[in-house]
Each structure stands twice: as C-alpha cells, then as structure tokens.
Amino acid sequence: MxxxxxxxxxxxxxxxxxxxxxxxxxxxxxxxxxxxxxxxxxxxxxxxxxxxxxxxxxxxxxxxxxxxxxxxxxxxxxxxxxxxxxxxxxxxxxxxxxxxxxxxxxxxxxxxxxxxxxxxxxxxxxxxxxxxxxxxxxxxxxxxxxNSGASAWSNLHTYLTSTVETDVDGKTYTLSEIRNLAYDADQDVRKKAYEAELAMYDKIKDPVAFSLNNIKQQVLTTSSLRGYESPLDETLQQSRMDRKTLDSLMTAIQEYLPEFRRYLKQKATYLGHKNGLPFYDLFAPMGEANQQFSVEESGEYLVNHFRPFSDKLADLVQEFYDKNYVDFIPRKGKRGGAFCSNLPFIGQSRIMTNFDGSLSSVITMAHELGHAYHGSIIQAHKPLNWSYSMPVAETASTFNETLIMNDLLNNTDDEVEQLALIESLLQDTTQIIVDIYSRYYFETKLFEAKEDKFLFSQQLEDLMKEAQLEAYGDGLDPDYLHPYMWVNKGHYYSAGLSFYNFPYAFGGLFARGLYTIYEEQPEGFVERYDELLKLTTVSSVEETAKAMDVDVTDVAFWQKSLDTFVNYIDQFEEITNKLMATK
Incomplete structure (x- = not known):
C-alpha cells in the first residue's frame, strides 16, 4: 500500500x-x-x-x-x-x-x-x-x-546509508526513520534520535569516506583533462549559468547570514538553550500547528491549496494520488530523502518520499510536485530539449512551497498557529540558505584539499564542522554540530553532478522573487510562469529569468528576495518574546 x-x-x-x-x-x-x-x-x-x-x-x-x-x-x-x-x-x-x-x-x-x-x-x-x-x-x-570507479563508489554510499540500522528503546530504525524523528515534538526523542543517527554514521563512515575521496578525485582528474579551470567551472557550464550570477547570489546570502543566525539564537532561547541551538533541535516544531495528515488527507490538502493558483497544477496533484505515482512510506531497503523523476517519454513523473504525516512531509510533497509540474510543461519539447539545468530545476518546486506557506500564513490570526507556520517556513528557508551555504563551503574546501591529499573520516568531520560554523556562526551550539552531514547528503556522491547545493539557494530565492511578482502582478502571471518554465530547457539561466524581466546577475534581486524573510524573523522574535513573557 x-x-x-x-x-x-x-x-x-x-x-x-x-x-x-x-x-x-x-x-x-x-x-x-x-x-x-x-x-x-x-x-x-x-x-x-x-x-x-x-x-x-x-x-x-x-x-x-x-x-x-x-x-x-x-x-x-x-x-x-x-x-x-x-x-x-x-x-x-x-x-x-x-x-x-x-x-x-x-x-x-x-x-x-x-x-x-x-x-x-x-x-x-x-x-x-x-x-x-x-x-x-x-x-x-x-x-x-x-563503472568500477565513481559509479561504484556512489552505489556503495547508497547501499550503506539505506541498509544501516539502529535500535532505540527496543525498536529497530532505518536511517530515514531515525532522521524523521528530528521533527518529533518531544525534545528527548529528538536528542536520542540525533545521538543514534551519529552512531549509525560511525558504523559506516570509513567506507563512505573512501567513496567520497575517490569520487572527488575522479572529478578533479576528468575536469582537468577536459580543460576546465575547476569542477565549479564545469558545473557552471552544465548549469547554463554565468559566474557573475553565482557570485551575486552568494554575496547576498553572506550579507543576510546574520539575520538567520538571529532566528536560530531566538529559537534556542525559546527552547531553553543558552549557547546557540543544538543540531538536534534544528528541526524542533514550535507552536500548535503540529497537525498530522494521512496520505489521503495530504492529497486533499494540496489540491485545495493549489486550486486558487492554477487548476492545471491542482489537477496534476490529484492525478498523482489517484494513479499511484508516489511511493510514500519509509521501509527497510528504501533510500532516504525524497525526489521526483520526470518521465517525459511517457508524459508522466514519479515521486519518492519518506512520508511521516507531518506538515513538513506535506511541504516536501508540494516541493516534489513542483518538479512534476515543471516536467509536465517541458515534456511538450522535443526529446533533446527535455533537460533543464540544476539552478532552474528547483524553481517550480520551491514556488510550490511558497504558495502553500503564504496561503497558510495569510489565513490565520492565531499567534500560536502563526508561530508554528513561521517557524516551519524559517526552518526550511534556513536549510536552503544557511545549510546550503555550508554545503557549498564544504565542497569547495574539499576539492581544494583533494588536490594533494586523502581525507580520512576525522578530517572530513572537522571540515564539515568548520563549514557549519562558517555558515551558522553562533546560531548553532558548537558542542552539538553534525559532523557527518557529508555522509548524509547524497548530492556529494556523483561524478557527473558536482556542487548540487547552490541550485537550492538559487531556486528558493528565485521562486521567492517570482512570488513577489505574482503578488504585485497576479493578472496573467500563471501563463508567464508556464512560459518561463518552458524556457528552462532551451535557454541560459539568465535568459530564462528575463521572461519575468528579472536580472539574476544583479545582487539587488537576491537582496529583495531575502528581505521578505527578515520580516518573518522579526515576527518570530515578536511572538516568541511575548510567549516567553507569559511563561
């Protein structure tokens, strides 16, 4: 089932x-x-x-x-x-x-x-x-x-992370199941899950470290042989993106990191921590909107929330639930995370997720359904025009998330519920801005180090902690970081797709910018939006953005998108201060 x-x-x-x-x-x-x-x-x-x-x-x-x-x-x-x-x-x-x-x-x-x-x-x-x-x-x-190099090492990583298990309080958990507990309402459960998760990585860290080293070494070798200045240079060409666009994006993110650290420190204070937020509470739910959804309820919820924006999008969601295009529930042997696979040659897509009934799981579904919607637009192209680049790949998915969250926030006056929704929004945004910055930093430093040495697990752990402190700063408790994120994130383990991190930041902020345009000019937006999505496979990132009169090489565009989150951080502080004063 x-x-x-x-x-x-x-x-x-x-x-x-x-x-x-x-x-x-x-x-x-x-x-x-x-x-x-x-x-x-x-x-x-x-x-x-x-x-x-x-x-x-x-x-x-x-x-x-x-x-x-x-x-x-x-x-x-x-x-x-x-x-x-x-x-x-x-x-x-x-x-x-x-x-x-x-x-x-x-x-x-x-x-x-x-x-x-x-x-x-x-x-x-x-x-x-x-x-x-x-x-x-x-x-x-x-x-x-x-076949016996990077692909084999990647398969080893997938196999190890999907089959490792642990016992907590007499119950056996897979890695996906234990990571889902990071969203549990009980802090003791979250901390136990965090400790169990780290112990699970400890079992497999050495062979995974060999996987990562050898994949990155192969990338460095082939990239150099093909005449690229660096793996990032090769990725930018694959991404159809100008370096100026990436630099503008990263400049804006660096400028706004202190704002996200302000949110994290406030969350830490609210949860009773004095030294920043420990990693095990990074995804702690807040407020009273911790509703649970059955699979069927999640479908009804998404259809109803997408209908005001686009009948075509809402109908697509209904089709996915009706025709069993989604694999929902975590189980042994199933890989972690979530993804959407576009299948334009049959005019369909498939979504895999590890659904746990939380609002976060529903938002994940909305995200993956955005990829499916994107796929339904570009399948009208001829076969050699079916592929879009990494940065624009996250546009429709993140736009879907924005639609859901803004609709929810605009339809509640209850402060406790607002807190839950704003926290969920900021939590997810912190991942695509702050955590993505840490991943970009980690991979950049990893390639630099791989030029002349092998990095054992301890060195990779130290580098990951360095990256997290660089991005999160004093927003995280330095005694409770996550040194094994390099094991967890499968995006590092592809020889053909390096730096699959900044596209999430691009997609999140680009979608946010598009949503601002939608709010300002709703008339005819959906038609222009569909045209933009269609252009993603036959244009550069910069030319695609011009369909909405957006200049992504301009830091000001990214700053305007980031500004919208500062307002939410202000609201978060205001509500939590008020609630703490009444405790």
Missing amino acids: YKWQLDDLYVGYESEEFKSDWAKLKQFEKDFKQLTLEDNLEDIKAAVKFKEELLITARRIGSFISLTLSTNTTDETSTNYRSQFSKVMSELTKNQIILDRFLGSITTDITQDSELSDYTFAFNELKEEAQHLLDEDTEAVISKLD
Whole structure:
C-alpha cells in the first residue's frame, strides 16, 4: 500500500516491452555504423533521430532500473541489470562522442529546416561542449572505468546509508526513520534520535569516506583533462549559468547570514538553550500547528491549496494520488530523502518520499510536485530539449512551497498557529540558505584539499564542522554540530553532478522573487510562469529569468528576495518574546 506503480514503464523485466527495448538498446551500436556523418541536412537529421531514439530508450530502461532500486536497494535483479545497463551505455559512449562532435562542428544552417530549428539552442550547447571533449577513445575509456570507479563508489554510499540500522528503546530504525524523528515534538526523542543517527554514521563512515575521496578525485582528474579551470567551472557550464550570477547570489546570502543566525539564537532561547541551538533541535516544531495528515488527507490538502493558483497544477496533484505515482512510506531497503523523476517519454513523473504525516512531509510533497509540474510543461519539447539545468530545476518546486506557506500564513490570526507556520517556513528557508551555504563551503574546501591529499573520516568531520560554523556562526551550539552531514547528503556522491547545493539557494530565492511578482502582478502571471518554465530547457539561466524581466546577475534581486524573510524573523522574535513573557 502507498507504493508507486511502474507498470506504465514496464510491467517487469520479463515483459515483452522491456525485452524489446533491451534488445533495441543493444542494437544501437550496430545502427550507428549505418550513419554517414556529412555536413548536410539529411545526415544531420539522421544523427538527431538516432540521438532521440537512443535517449528515449535509454531513459526508459534506466528510469525503470533506478526507480526500482530506489525503493529496494537490495533487489538483485535490478542490481544486475544496472550493471549490464551501465556496460551497454559505456560501449555507446564513443559513438555518442562522435555524434556530439559532429553536430557541434557543422556549418549547415539548421534554421532552414522546421524540425531542426527547434534544436538551435541544443546545437549551440554542443558547440561549446565540443571544446571540452577529449578524443573518442579516451572518453570511452573514462566511461567504462566509471563503472568500477565513481559509479561504484556512489552505489556503495547508497547501499550503506539505506541498509544501516539502529535500535532505540527496543525498536529497530532505518536511517530515514531515525532522521524523521528530528521533527518529533518531544525534545528527548529528538536528542536520542540525533545521538543514534551519529552512531549509525560511525558504523559506516570509513567506507563512505573512501567513496567520497575517490569520487572527488575522479572529478578533479576528468575536469582537468577536459580543460576546465575547476569542477565549479564545469558545473557552471552544465548549469547554463554565468559566474557573475553565482557570485551575486552568494554575496547576498553572506550579507543576510546574520539575520538567520538571529532566528536560530531566538529559537534556542525559546527552547531553553543558552549557547546557540543544538543540531538536534534544528528541526524542533514550535507552536500548535503540529497537525498530522494521512496520505489521503495530504492529497486533499494540496489540491485545495493549489486550486486558487492554477487548476492545471491542482489537477496534476490529484492525478498523482489517484494513479499511484508516489511511493510514500519509509521501509527497510528504501533510500532516504525524497525526489521526483520526470518521465517525459511517457508524459508522466514519479515521486519518492519518506512520508511521516507531518506538515513538513506535506511541504516536501508540494516541493516534489513542483518538479512534476515543471516536467509536465517541458515534456511538450522535443526529446533533446527535455533537460533543464540544476539552478532552474528547483524553481517550480520551491514556488510550490511558497504558495502553500503564504496561503497558510495569510489565513490565520492565531499567534500560536502563526508561530508554528513561521517557524516551519524559517526552518526550511534556513536549510536552503544557511545549510546550503555550508554545503557549498564544504565542497569547495574539499576539492581544494583533494588536490594533494586523502581525507580520512576525522578530517572530513572537522571540515564539515568548520563549514557549519562558517555558515551558522553562533546560531548553532558548537558542542552539538553534525559532523557527518557529508555522509548524509547524497548530492556529494556523483561524478557527473558536482556542487548540487547552490541550485537550492538559487531556486528558493528565485521562486521567492517570482512570488513577489505574482503578488504585485497576479493578472496573467500563471501563463508567464508556464512560459518561463518552458524556457528552462532551451535557454541560459539568465535568459530564462528575463521572461519575468528579472536580472539574476544583479545582487539587488537576491537582496529583495531575502528581505521578505527578515520580516518573518522579526515576527518570530515578536511572538516568541511575548510567549516567553507569559511563561
């Protein structure tokens, strides 16, 4: 019950549809030999058709395997297919490099063809990327070695964090379950969970440290070979983002860190702490809005709250609940956290979450449904235009969160309930601003250190504490930090996706800025918003923002977004001071 259905992908590995696509995937290497790569429209169109068909087939198979494994990391059949799939895709790497280099070097005017002209942005990207491609044989070797390199290390991290268990008061918990207790109303429960969580990481920290070191070393090596100045330089190109935009974002965040520390110290005082907020109380609920939701109630709640903004969004939410597109409940072998996987080749998406019935879980659902809504917009594009970059990936998800929270805050006059809602908002915002800054700092320093040494677990723990103090400052109790966040956050464990941290800050503040525009100019906003989302796959970050007349290279835009949170921090202080005075 409350598990997703994947039948729209494949009924199973023994289904005729899966067998047919598997055979088709293995046929692509032979099909490639039939292509004649000459700089003319006919050959270009044939190459594009090949890439489209390979993309659709590979994504369908790969999605089925990864989605199956995400809810059962010990599934042997899926694990075997994942290994075989990686091998087949590695074998195709050389062919894909040849195709990309060909398409990135053509001189034929593709705008004279109505179908190819839709790929103008994609072709321009291929031209830029071609400058960083190694020769076909080298790229093929790197891809093959990745199966026993970074990908294998990443799989080890996923396996260890999804299978480690602990006993608390006679009950066995997975890591996801123990982390959910950080939101419990009982401080003793939260502290016990925090201590148990750290003990769980202690069991697996050494092999995970080897995973992290080797993944980052591989990134440094390949990034340098391809001519990038640094992994961050490579990430910015992948993100379709200018360095000036990132610098403006980080400058604004640094400027407002003291405001968030003010909130954390006030929360600490309210909860009876004198040396800043201990990490185990970072997610402590406050006020009286600690309502619990069943899965069904969460669906009704979200549909009702999204309906005033957009019927299309509300209908999409209803569809996800009606058609079992969500895997809700934590269980042994299921990976932690939450994600949305867009499946544009079947016009759908899937959401995995570890739902515990709290308001926070409902907000997480709203977030992931934003990704699904984004996916429903971009699936109208042609296959090679389906991918959006990391920063804009968090736009619709965070906008959804903002819609829910602002609607809740605008419809209550009760101070105790307001406190609960403002605290929830500030808690989540602190994660995408302050904690993300700590993660960005940690990964930056980690890459610098990896240039010439191996970092054992103790060194990684020290670096994480340094990063947390740099970001949280005196807002956190230095005696109760979380030195194992480098184990917890799976975003560090991808060789193809470094610095998956600043996009959350970008998405959160960008969405906040868009919401301000919505409040000021609601007429026609949804149509403009949908157009902006559609542009995310065929434009740079900067050009996409211009659809709403926003300049993301300007620090002032980010400052205006951050200013809205200062008002909430002021309200938080006012309400908590009043409540403490009556104790």
